[in-house]
Amino acid sequence: NDETKSKTPSPSKHVLEPKRLQNITILLKALNVTAEQACNALMKVGNGLFLQQLEALVKMVPTKEEETKLYGYKGDVNELGSAEKFVKVLLSVPFAFLRAEAMLYRETFDDEVIHLKSSFSMLEEACKELRSSRLFLKLLEAVLKTGNRMNVGTIRGGARAFKLDALLKLADVKGTDGKTTLLHFVVQEIVRSEGIRVSDSIMGKINQRNKTRTAEEKEEDYRRMGLDLVSGLSTELYHVKKTATLDLDVLASSVSNLSDGKAKLQHLVREELSTDEKSGNFVRSMNSFLDYAEKNLKELEEDEHKVLLHVREITEYFHGDVSKVDEANPLRIFVIVRDFLGMLDHVCKELRNLKVPSSPSPLAPFR
Template sequence: MQVKNDVAKNKSPSPKKHIIEPKRLQNMTILLKALNATPEQVCDALMQGEGLSLQQLEALVKMVPTKEEETKLSNYQGDIIELVSAEKLVRAMLNVPFAFPRIEAMLYRDTFEDEVIHLRKSFAMLEEACKELRSSRLFLKLLEAVLKTGNRMNIGTIRGGARAFKLDALLKLADVKGTDGKTTLLHFVVQEMIRSEGIRESEIPMKNNYQRTKTKTPEHREEEYIRVGLDLVSGLSAELCNVKKTATIDLDVIASSVSNLSDGMFKLQHLVPDNLSTEYNCHFVQSMRTFLKYAEKIIKELQKDEDRVLLHVREITEYFHGHVSEDEVNPLRIFVIVRDFLGMLDRVCKEVRTLKKTHTPNSVTTFR
């Protein structure tokens, strides 16, 4: 056993001969397995600007040597055999002009399209959310019902006769309880909306349906109003589906993504014409120049889209929420408020639907 251990130790390179620090070398060895390519294949792909998968490029980016490691590997005069595989690969890549900027350029090109698609989807979602809020008749009617209810509750006081309210107030409707301790102001508003929308929808003249509605008893008509109105009001959440999705978006992340794409393009523009000889790196330079023309056009479009969408967000926020300061922490706060309110609305609609008979308070005086 002792002899076998001695032989194994002799086969392993001495830690002192390692140029790269042992722990980092271990991580690079793991990445090398994921790379699954010889140093010759990697260097040839870097010269050509193609031939490496996204996974391979991501592994190579993590193997970029420090200045100290680069100097030691470049000046290494010993036997190459004494170097481990990861060190051999990095040393071979150092012979390729601007090897690691090439890797970053190829990785940027390969991830560019996915990033653009993601940003365009986010911009489209934001625009749709703004349109949904502005054009939703039911949402506007609901706001009107909240305003009227608030004024009826505050009649004769300094808070009565209000012409508007902050959307934050929507989230407080469930906090105002009736004298029974169970019914909330949100229940009252929703039940009022259900009945008014049911009457509005049911009394639209539609051929035979109109005549059938007229012949029903008052009790049956009331049940019909509630059934139809409940379907309409509970459908508001689906109608504002993009508003709920937009509430999860982080504008800082989007802005950072657009900025990173722009920065990556400038680095590539600097690398291709200034640092690489067109004669020596013909294929790499030509392929990157073709991509650069495309990337420059797309990034300009994204920047215009970003400006347009941010303007829409600001307009819809000021439309519903009044003036917005420049240092607003979350420009998408209005969508977060509406999303949370829609969650409350859905719960109330479910509660109303489970009741055998919907009871609508006949006066706001039942609320404290």
């Protein structure tokens, strides 16, 4: 402690607030370069500062008040604390901290673009999966038919469509036994019909043993093959489940931030530093990067526009009038399907574990 005190300048030599001093001192340790090395890197760009060092440098950016205090200090610079001395020396470089932000922007640009393009690609695939999944559409058809059969003679009978939100309520509707849910019934029906379809297309043509099998054995075959198919829907709609974790607002904000960062960099090198001869290396390097960034951002914005259009189309396909859909989460349709797939997987596991499968019956338990 005594040794530390002896190295610390007297309070009168401090220009910045104690807490701010402490923060900058911590950042200096992470930066681990001298003020001269930092100045050299900022002037020549790409001269040995890594991502973590640039992040530390950007966090040091002084407020206008702090800049004024440091500029106004006329005493011996060597009598200042290491943190204040470092920042003061850095301020001798024109737009030092804006340069650091520009270098950090360039360093992280590719990773950001790759992440966003990957997210938009995932959304694109999710829209394709939902639109083209024969089995998912077959399940929706079975749900609609079941609902209409239950509502015969009521104003709800004869429905031609339903909102996907209704899928999540299927497990809430229980039969007279208090155990079987409407989802169980729908799954059993689709399992049997899909099992028959697979049997007719493969086993009926290849395996002639069916001719000698009992009705019970055939039903078990239908059930087994149908369950294999239906339980595979989660894998088939892989991108739909992944997309449910995305936040479209966050993605749009990230694209906007990249665009804002490019505009800020553009202003720095083509306005503020355009006449500074000593900044020639920095300006040339950043101008070259700006051409690259502009091309990539244009592609990214086109991807964003295209995927938003596809999300709107898939929402209209399943929900009708988009204006009535919850605008707070445009990706809600994927969240609903993901949650439904979780319920479907659970029911398939239960049905697979049944020793004696329930025979496909009419809606008796729900009357």
